[in-house]
Amino acid sequence: MTPREEHEDAITAEEMTTTVVPGPTSRRPHGQKRPNAFTELMKPKQPRTPPTAPPNPPTANRHIFKSRSGLGAYIDSPASFPPSRVISHSDQFVVIHDLYPKSSVHLLLLPRDPSISSTHPLTALSTRPEFLSAIRAEVDKLKGLVASELRRRYGAFSASDKARNDALEQAMESDDPPSEAELEAQLPPGRNWVDSVMAGVHAHPSMSHLHIHIISCDRFSPCLKNRKHYNSFNTGFFVPIEDFPLDDADVRWHPGREGYLREDMKCWRCGLNFEGKFVRLKDHLEEEFEVWRRK
């Protein structure tokens, strides 16, 4: 089944023409190990580049994609990008930070197989069960990664992480601090940050290469600039991985007909309806961000 071409899009014209991908950095000599961005991201207390760091300033050798194919460069040569952009890559997948994050943590999972990459996500995830299960496995790992990043950033503010943080502090102050594995076994579990992470695809993607969004629920980001941005993650336009495979009668095959992006904007947390008032929603999102991270 192929979705009808719909004339509804979550990306703005400005974004499309300025999808600038930082160009290849100097290549590492052969055999030199690339730093593992996963381990970097997991390290609890080391200063490092924030994962949502803005792209490198434009340089002479950058690539500019004036089209919807801006994700192709990551798929073709992931090793040429810095770890601040490409988090990890394997033969099958590349994981990157979204160039225009719509929440405080926002990753994209990109399958590298060209036959999948060029397929509409609703079709690929509904008709290729082996692909769907591979995606589910990757998404589980990435949700865990985003969850630990949320804990690293916001755990100190979180009431439900307090007991864990206190126990951690105590353990680290002892004369014989436990190993990481011992620590994990003895600490209280604390807040379940995975509950604050969503994974899914857009019913009408703005970029041509198949990609899966793994995004924290907060919608707290300067890149979230209009109703389309907001609604593309908070209406039926966003199809969670758990909902696949979709059956033929599912209305989300026809996102344009459903008019998701033009719907009233409702707070992701309390459901308050902001209708079309985006500025008021933005103020409210900032308040909700505080409430959410303190939970």
Ligand SMILES: [Zn+2]
């Ligand atoms: Zn997308």
Ligand SMILES: [Zn+2]
């Ligand atoms: Zn609210």
